[in-house]
Amino acid sequence: MAEKKPSIHDIARIAGVGVGTVSRVLNSQPNVADATRERVERVMAELDYRPTFAARHIRTGRSQLFGFVTDQVLTTPFAHDLIRGAQARARQADHMLMVIDADGDDRVREQAVTNLLERGVEGIVYAAMFNHGVHLPAALREVPTVLVDCYEVARDLPSVVPDEALGGREATERLLQDGHVRIAMITNDALSTGYPAAVERFEGYCQALEAHGVTFDEALVREGLGSADSGYRHTRDLLDLELPPTGFFFGTDRMAMGAYFAFAERGLRVPHDVSVVGFDDQHYIADALRPALTTMALPHAAMGRWAVEHLLTASWGEGRPPVQHQLVCPLVERGSVGPVPAEPGRKG
Amino acid sequence: MAEKKPSIHDIARIAGVGVGTVSRVLNSQPNVADATRERVERVMAELDYRPTFAARHIRTGRSQLFGFVTDQVLTTPFAHDLIRGAQARARQADHMLMVIDADGDDRVREQAVTNLLERGVEGIVYAAMFNHGVHLPAALREVPTVLVDCYEVARDLPSVVPDEALGGREATERLLQDGHVRIAMITNDALSTGYPAAVERFEGYCQALEAHGVTFDEALVREGLGSADSGYRHTRDLLDLELPPTGFFFGTDRMAMGAYFAFAERGLRVPHDVSVVGFDDQHYIADALRPALTTMALPHAAMGRWAVEHLLTASWGEGRPPVQHQLVCPLVERGSVGPVPAEPGRKG
DNA sequence: CTGAAAGCGCTTACAG
DNA sequence: CTGAAAGCGCTTACAG
Numbered sequence: 267m268a269e270k271k272p273s274i275h276d277i278a279r280i281a282g283v284g285v286g287t288v289s290r291v292l293n294s295q296p297n298v299a300d301a302t303r304e305r306v307e308r309v310m311a312e313l314d315y316r317p318t319f320a321a322r323h324i325r326t327g328r329s330q331l332f333g334f335v336t337d338q339v340l341t342t343p344f345a346h347d348l349i350r351g352a353q354a355r356a357r358q359a360d361h362m363l364m365v366i367d368a369d370g371d372d373r374v375r376e377q378a379v380t381n382l383l384e385r386g387v388e389g390i391v392y393a394a395m396f397n398h399g400v401h402l403p404a405a406l407r408e409v410p411t412v413l414v415d416c417y418e419v420a421r422d423l424p425s426v427v428p429d430e431a432l433g434g435r436e437a438t439e440r441l442l443q444d445g446h447v448r449i450a451m452i453t454n455d456a457l458s459t460g461y462p463a464a465v466e467r468f469e470g471y472c473q474a475l476e477a478h479g480v481t482f483d484e485a486l487v488r489e490g491l492g493s494a495d496s497g498y499r500h501t502r503d504l505l506d507l508e509l510p511p512t513g514f515f516f517g518t519d520r521m522a523m524g525a526y527f528a529f530a531e532r533g534l535r536v537p538h539d540v541s542v543v544g545f546d547d548q549h550y551i552a553d554a555l556r557p558a559l560t561t562m563a564l565p566h567a568a569m570g571r572w573a574v575e576h577l578l579t580a581s582w583g584e585g586r587p588p589v590q591h592q593l594v595c596p597l598v599e600r601g602s603v604g605p606v607p608a609e610p611g612r613k614g
Numbered sequence: 615m616a617e618k619k620p621s622i623h624d625i626a627r628i629a630g631v632g633v634g635t636v637s638r639v640l641n642s643q644p645n646v647a648d649a650t651r652e653r654v655e656r657v658m659a660e661l662d663y664r665p666t667f668a669a670r671h672i673r674t675g676r677s678q679l680f681g682f683v684t685d686q687v688l689t690t691p692f693a694h695d696l697i698r699g700a701q702a703r704a705r706q707a708d709h710m711l712m713v714i715d716a717d718g719d720d721r722v723r724e725q726a727v728t729n730l731l732e733r734g735v736e737g738i739v740y741a742a743m744f745n746h747g748v749h750l751p752a753a754l755r756e757v758p759t760v761l762v763d764c765y766e767v768a769r770d771l772p773s774v775v776p777d778e779a780l781g782g783r784e785a786t787e788r789l790l791q792d793g794h795v796r797i798a799m800i801t802n803d804a805l806s807t808g809y810p811a812a813v814e815r816f817e818g819y820c821q822a823l824e825a826h827g828v829t830f831d832e833a834l835v836r837e838g839l840g841s842a843d844s845g846y847r848h849t850r851d852l853l854d855l856e857l858p859p860t861g862f863f864f865g866t867d868r869m870a871m872g873a874y875f876a877f878a879e880r881g882l883r884v885p886h887d888v889s890v891v892g893f894d895d896q897h898y899i900a901d902a903l904r905p906a907l908t909t910m911a912l913p914h915a916a917m918g919r920w921a922v923e924h925l926l927t928a929s930w931g932e933g934r935p936p937v938q939h940q941l942v943c944p945l946v947e948r949g950s951v952g953p954v955p956a957e958p959g960r961k962g
Numbered sequence: 963c964t965g966a967a968a969g970c971g972c973t974t975a976c977a978g
Numbered sequence: 979c980t981g982a983a984a985g986c987g988c989t990t991a992c993a994g
Contacts, residue, residue, distance in 0.1 A: 273987055284965035289989055297963055319732045320668040321988035324970050343691035350715050365713040367698050384667045494902030520902055527904045530878045554842030554868055556875045621971055632981035637973055645979055669972035672986050
């Protein structure tokens with residue numbers, strides 16, 4: 267352990283060849299006699315030789331490194347899926363990921379980008395934890411960058427986000443499909459925020475109603491805050507309506523969870539008396555609820571994969587405007603949707 | 615963007631100094647005349663110069679890089695806290711983190727370690743997602759390594775884990791403190807697994823009872839599986855006892871969540887009729903439950919921080935056996951524990 | 963098929 | 979305080 271690491275020169279000397287030859291076998295290049303190759307490989311194995319990547323980097327100018335910067339990660343438990351997807355794709359291309367959690371601190375973020383650039387990253391994926399517009403540091407433009415679950419307000423960088431509207435539409439259609447007509451929608455944030463995750467899921471809801479000839483009823487729409495408590499309160503409120511909804515579409519699984527408690531209080535059973543669809547597919551919640559929650563999955567791993575794929579394959583010169591990609595949110599069918607009850611909204 | 619990056623030579627030439635001088639200002643070394651320093655800095659700013667870290671690495675032999683390898687991350691949403699804690703400490707020492715998710719695949723894990731070693735990492739933190747014994751690849755010994763939330767079976771590597779026994783004890787004491795005597799314990803896994811997270815939390819429970827002179831009652835102990843469903847079933851079962859428990863200590867928050875549904879079915883209110891303490895402090899669950907769940911927090915961020923601290927400061931020569939450190943699990947008081955009811959276990 | 967040499971972008975003694 | 983030179987561990991033409 268105290269010995270100095272062997273270098274390519276040590277290998278060359280011991281194997282009785284030039285360093286160029288050692289380099290060639292290291293990179294599995296042709297034009298090396300089998301006997302020579304074997305001899306060199308034997309010496310490398312004996313000395314437990316390991317190439318120093320930094321030296322290659324400096325010569326070839328390729329770091330085979332991507333930066334992965336996340337912001338406000340704390341608010342969601344999805345960071346991991348994102349990293350997993352991105353990393354899986356990067357590994358296929360022999361690249362590694364340098365992960366930095368900027369954690370909402372602008373200073374840290376700037377510093378992170380600087381560090382990444384000094385390390386020679388060949389691209390950066392910048393991931394937010396919910397779909398909204400961001401304004402990125404200028405330094406980021408020095409290297410190919412793609413945004414995940416967010417987009418640069420100027421739309422001058424490529425991005426990949428969930429297709430929120432389609433998700434909202436399919437969630438609503440799942441309810442319509444089982445005969446529900448009085449369907450409440452509780453958004454995951456105020457519509458005035460302009461966040462796609464709030465606004466577009468709501469738009470999808472409206473589209474579904476319209477496509478199925480169901481009249482939009484303002485009384486059934488609530489602007490929630492995403493939290494369980496918010497879901498609980500709005501649900502109580504909605505159940506107090508003269509004609510309460512039979513179907514509930516929540517902008518987050520957490521709100522759906524809160525709703526379960528409101529239903530329990532009223533003696534309402536899911537899905538016998540009321541049906542519910544969530545959004546996010548947070549396993550720990552959706553699987554744990556009784557009955558388990560039918561919900562729309564956010565394609566985090568797929569977004570991470572797409573981002574690295576784009577870094578790897580897109581042409582980064584000037585040209586057409588950067589692509590703003592959308593990925594579908596799959597419906598995850600569990601047990602919280604059933605046929606509309608005969609006597610809607612009352613105990614069955 | 616097409617131009618070649620300026621190097622230290624370009625700066626030197628333009629500023630009319632030697633490269634050594636440029637290097638000195640780059641590293642804020644003394645022995646540079648103020649005027650010279652300023653001139654060099656001006657040129658660097660003009661050319662938008664950024665040092666190439668790999669060159670420094672190769673010269674100094676220091677990568678200022680730590681590897682962060684995780685295993686089986688999928689099973690928990692805590693990966694992020696771990697990374698955050700580790701990264702915060704690393705940043706203070708001007709180190710970066712290369713994160714690899716081995717995701718339970720041994721091949722990926724070996725490859726990851728090899729890659730990390732070629733990148734010249736100065737240390738590796740290997741994090742598991744629950745406290746258990748692991749058997750690590752030999753290559754890991756080539757560089758300082760510390761284990762987080764797990765330990766090498768041979769105990770030949772330093773590790774940091776939660777103090778499970780103390781956590782189990784304090785959880786139980788919280789219940790005792792409010793007068794509960796019939797306290798159920800539902801472990802988060804079979805005791806035969808030998809997992810500290812299961813075995814030691816249970817031991818803590820026993821210690822607390824004994825310390826308070828409460829007789830251990832086998833009928834109140836169940837070996838759970840960690841899932842919400844498991845919590846639900848065991849709770850129903852326990853409620854069917856002749857003399858049901860008034861206090862419940864669950865080895866996971868998920869099981870506590872399942873229990874809430876069992877309580878609701880029986881018309882039992884938390885904490886009026888029954889009190890419960892969980893383990894893990896999974897915010898998405900603990901905060902969302904009604905009432906919010908009192909639970910023991912796993913010190914993930916602190917473990918990540920400790921691991922990097924140890925990498926940075928421990929002496930890694932031979933010598934005494936590697937430290938096996940334990941960190942306390944803080945009690946997070948929310949609203950699920952109350953005084954023991956007058957008529958125990960019945961509707962109040 | 964192979965070796966000697968140059969060079970990537972830095973840092974570090976060594977003189978002055 | 980400063981510059982010229984050597985060298986870290988590789989890769990890449992260039993000869994042979």
